Amino acid sequence: MLSDFVVEGSLPNRFRELWDEIAPVGRDAGSGGYLRYALTEPELELRTWFRSQADRRGLPVTEDGNGNLFAHWGDPETGDAVLTGSHFDSVPHGGAYDGPLGIVSAFLAVDELRAAGVAPSRPLVLAAFVEEEGARFGVPCLGSRLLSGALPAERAAGLRDAAGVSFAEALGDQPAGARPDLLGRFGAFVELHVEQGRALVEADEPVAVASAIWPHGRWRFDVVGEGNHAGTTRMADRRDPMLTYAFTVLAANKEARLRGAHATVGRVAVEPNATNAIPSKVTGWLDARAADPETLAGLVDAVRGKLAERARRDGTAVTVTEESVTPLVAFDGALAGRLATLLGAPVLPTGAGHDAGVLAAHLPTAMLFVRNPTGVSHSPAEAATDADCAAGVRALARVLEELTCR
Ligand code: GLV
Numbered sequence: 001m002l003s004d005f006v007v008e009g010s011l012p013n014r015f016r017e018l019w020d021e022i023a024p025v026g027r028d029a030g031s032g033g034y035l036r037y038a039l040t041e042p043e044l045e046l047r048t049w050f051r052s053q054a055d056r057r058g059l060p061v062t063e064d065g066n067g068n069l070f071a072h073w074g075d076p077e078t079g080d081a082v083l084t085g086s087h088f089d090s091v092p093h094g095g096a097y098d099g100p101l102g103i104v105s106a107f108l109a110v111d112e113l114r115a116a117g118v119a120p121s122r123p124l125v126l127a128a129f130v131e132e133e134g135a136r137f138g139v140p141c142l143g144s145r146l147l148s149g150a151l152p153a154e155r156a157a158g159l160r161d162a163a164g165v166s167f168a169e170a171l172g173d174q175p176a177g178a179r180p181d182l183l184g185r186f187g188a189f190v191e192l193h194v195e196q197g198r199a200l201v202e203a204d205e206p207v208a209v210a211s212a213i214w215p216h217g218r219w220r221f222d223v224v225g226e227g228n229h230a231g232t233t234r235m236a237d238r239r240d241p242m243l244t245y246a247f248t249v250l251a252a253n254k255e256a257r258l259r260g261a262h263a264t265v266g267r268v269a270v271e272p273n274a275t276n277a278i279p280s281k282v283t284g285w286l287d288a289r290a291a292d293p294e295t296l297a298g299l300v301d302a303v304r305g306k307l308a309e310r311a312r313r314d315g316t317a318v319t320v321t322e323e324s325v326t327p328l329v330a331f332d333g334a335l336a337g338r339l340a341t342l343l344g345a346p347v348l349p350t351g352a353g354h355d356a357g358v359l360a361a362h363l364p365t366a367m368l369f370v371r372n373p374t375g376v377s378h379s380p381a382e383a384a385t386d387a388d389c390a391a392g393v394r395a396l397a398r399v400l401e402e403l404t405c406r
């Protein structure tokens with residue numbers, strides 16, 4: 001059933017209208033960034049918005065039992081569907097575009113195709129994946145990992161947020177886990193995403209096609225020492241985990257620079273977190289990325305070595321836990337080349353993770369990037385002009401037409 005939804009106005013204006021509907025949801029007035037954690041109130045509001053947009057266009061919505069939403073142009077049971085979409089959730093105080101741009105663009109691309117009288121011969125499915133950033137439950141691309149079976153349902157169910165709420169509790173049920181029946185109905189996936197760097201600014205192009213995602217992962221390191229009084233404990237008598245932590249942060253930065261890789265410690269938890277107490281425990285999270293798996297493994301080994309060496313000097317005890325690892329993703333080269341030729345767009349690798357990286361192991365997958373004038377992401381400074389977002393929608397519509405009509 002097609003709705004009587006009418007498309008009016010220029011594409012940049014229609015983009016702005018739709019964008020303004022979601023712009024206030026989860027925005028922090030202080031930072032101007034977004035707090036849209038998976039399955040919390042702002043993200044639930046965006047999921048309701050997804051359903052209403054699908055409804056306006058006569059696209060029935062289904063769920064996969066893992067928190068991922070799908071809107072269908074065509075019979076949901078028919079195979080060889082082309083999937084497009086992204087995620088609503090954000091990192092703490094994240095930008096507006098990382099994720100939602102891919103979903104808003106998917107709805108507008110459907111409008112473009114319908115306005116042009118395109119009748120796809122393959123079903124088109126729009127997706128909103130849950131917990132892509134891992135900002136609430138710690139594992140990025142949780143929804144696509146569950147759907148594809150990369151993460152067992154039991155492990156996901158037990159992941160807990162900072163308040164102790166489990167993923168199963170937030171979802172309201174045990175996650176369904178791998179859905180090969182559903183995944184098998186998708187013949188291709190295209191995720192449109194804001195660029196998270198300045199390559200398109202430098203190339204003076206609005207849109208690019210992705211070639212690869214660097215291998216990357218998250219390692220938690222717990223450093224346990226001895227809590228004690230800051231004023232009375234002699235320096236020589238201390239077992240201070242903050243020293244081990246601080247040294248490790250500096251070592252990670254140095255080891256990454258030596259290898260042309262990336263290492264970040266952007267999250268830390270201190271116990272008891274008191275100004276006048278030597279901490280009893282410090283936990284840091286290392287985010288490490290490199291162009292190839294060998295370099296990444298070398299970087300993580302080197303950081304582990306420095307951590308262990310420093311812990312011996314400080315009299316602290318350390319444990320390192322691998323929380324998630326995403327291998328190198330080389331997107332389907334033939335598909336990327338075909339889309340780059342179709343769009344006349346450059347082809348770029350990225351160091352950022354995406355649901356497209358997870359699904360690429362299961363079906364031909366491509367990504368489109370939209371220029372970001374600041375080049376900044378995971379921050380309120382993330383940006384894209386309405387004109388470039390419209391160019392992204394046009395590019396996505398052309399790609400979807402190419403894939404669904406040939
Ligand atoms: C997700 O955006 C990531 O790369 O961490």
Ligand code: MN
Nearest residue numbers: 091098133378
């Ligand atoms: Mn992100």
Ligand code: MN
Nearest residue numbers: 098099132193
């Ligand atoms: Mn993203």
